[in-house]
Amino acid sequence: MRVFRLAFGRLLASLPTLVLILVGMFLLLQLAPGDTVDALLAQMGGGDAQLAEDLRRFYGLDLGIAARLGQYLGRLVTLDLGFSAIYGKPVATVIVERLPATLLLMVSALSFAFFAGLLLGVVAARRVNRWPDTLISTLGLIFYATPSFWFGLMAIVVFSVYLQWLPAGGFSEVGMGYTGLTAVLDTARHLVLPTLTLGLIFLAIYLRIMRASMLEVLSLDFVRTARAKGLTETRVVARHVLRNAMLPMVTLIGLQAGTMLGGSVVVESVFALPGLGRLAYESVVQRDLNTLLGIVFVSAILVIVINFLVDLLYARLDPRIEA
């Protein structure tokens, strides 16, 4: 019950931020030169002025900025996200279609980065300044410094073009009509490369944080006490150090959940995945205001939810922290 009250409080507190983001976004996009009809004309390769005027009326662009903003917020109160100019469908439908791919990619990449980073961080901390540590830290630096589009393209060249182990792009094999387990395995095969690509950069951050945090906790008094009790080193690390060293990791995961939504534009483009990042990019280029605001709205809610979960997790890991 307390959890629900807390959640509700959180949501209420983030409402003003949400409105501010949406209004700011709306106004910011007005500053971008050209509107969705210009973008459409660019796509068509031409059209006369009468046609452009008809289209502006069709998309409701003949009204003033204030009137359109008012209309938008008015609709939003009833949870109506409006109609997408590019897709010709309600924005809610467009987003729901794209959400699974984004969430799947995000959750798998984040989990991969989190657990691999945790493991490598622990190994590096326990062999600090010896060759495993140097190797892991160097690898981390390389992953962190490499742009993800390059990683993605190289992964495609190696694993799809030369070795032909994995598909080069897409979310599933087109038109095969797989169902059940086959469909799951098919999608999993398609997600291996994008997950690794997106995950590697985050992995670098996680492993460095984990290593530093482990080293710090290992030097604390209670660790010495544990060792003095005669516990084995593995038990000390697993039961006593890890739990305390994990707090910064959990903080980071909450912060990065938001970044990952935006950060996947590149990975989605390289691997031709139908995710929210690409949708947002297209909406900007095509000046599809409703879709863009819809994505901002959904992403903001997603970030709020994830941060709430992180707070709950904090309290669980460290009882001294009151949620």
Added chain:
Amino acid sequence: MTGPTRRETFILGAAGLIPAAAVAQEQPRRGGVMTVHFATEQRILNPSLQASTGVYIVGGKIQEALLDLDAEGNPVGVLAESWESAPDGLTHTFRLRRGVTWHDGRPFTSADVQFTAMEMWKKVLNYGTELQRFLSEVQTPDPHTAVFKYERPMPQGLLLRALPDLGYISPKHVYENGDVRQNPANTAPIGTGPFRFVQYERGQFIIAERNPNYWRDGMPYLDRVVWRVVTDRAAAAAQMEAGQILFSPYSSLTIADMQRLGRDPRFEATTRGNEGNVRNNTLEFNFRNPVLADARVRKAIAHAINVPFFIENFLGPFAKVGTGPIPSVSTDYYPGVVEPQYRFDAALANRLLDEAGQRRGAGGVRFNLRLLPAPWGEDIALWSTFIQQSLQQVGIRIEVVRNDAAGFLRGVYNDWAFDLATGWHQYRSDPAVSTTVWYRSGSPRGAPWTNQWGWTDPRIDGIIDRAATEVDAARRKALYADFVKAVQEELPLWMPIEQIFVSVFNRRLRNVANNPRWASSSWHDTWLAS
């Protein structure tokens, strides 16, 4: 149109691609899935409502036009079997093909032609609204005859050259109620073509399958066509190498990848099959800037840029020097190399600028200009950087202002906030379709790719108007030669580079590129070798 013609066999043979004998002997194989690179997703797929290569690449297999072009580039009947025109150019009669059905089983009749022409081409279709402005009615004396009536003479050559692109037919029974723009069939098209629409997953793929009731017996050969949405150019090249994509149309890969794949024996990179889709790189001048209103300055700018050097070092084999607004592939209207041409001559450029009173000031700079490059195509970005560096040599400092598509169109054609702009002029089979609008004055503000330069020449306007309604083919050609000469002299904008779009094929595909607008045409005879 079964099997390649003599000329086509000759072209294939001459290019050393496939021995001529092999072309004649190979038997088409039925079956297989053709996967196609789809780089720019469109809002709609119906080519009777939107004329763009991105729509034709999909919709052109599902819906059909009255005419297409044959291997020689001449109009050939598709939904129309034959046609005749009255000598005054006011009446054009099309006899329609019998026994054709829509994918939903309803018969195709002249009512569909009438509805599409009046409600779509004349009211909504870009370039169609301009072309059909004086179309007053379409009479349907019987279900297989459509008579187009015009208020002003419509040259038969213009109509027949325009219809392969601007003559797609939609089913009246699907569209007659409600706003044609919002019809659900726009993203799930119903046509008479060789392939039937199956599924469209936005951001992922489109699937169409063989139309079993297609009017050409035994066709199409392919079971399915699958378009894969891939926006990243490098990733698309990798998918071609991995065999996930068999065909990438309209120069959708990077220049480097097209050249690389062209050297790979598994692929062919060619301009063949795109001759009807030629474009010029432009340099557009804003006459509201008094410096540029001086013809000597415009000519000096043209003389200061070494076009052959740029083509050789940046664009490679897919481009050549352009000679004016009507490109050399236009068999009917190309007037040859009409002087003046602006060949590279830095000394002459400097002299012209001095004569115009634009002396070098501090740091050797004569004046500053803003250059807005269009964001389509890597060649434009390279071209604008090359212009910047070339003009630096003659004392003109260029600031390059890069915008995305909407921002570019708004900045140049609506706000006139530019000094120089570069983009593409696309030549669409006849100068009256989308070429003369770049020069004709009186275009309303905001209409992209029209004369928004602040420049008017009544003499050139006169030539353009006369040519647009001249029904005699020879006189029409002479008028367009006059037009090219006049605009080369005046130089309100410059079209110094001619490029044909590049297709990249997997060599397993057969019967490809066998007409000048192949990527847009129906692919009814395309097949896939095992």
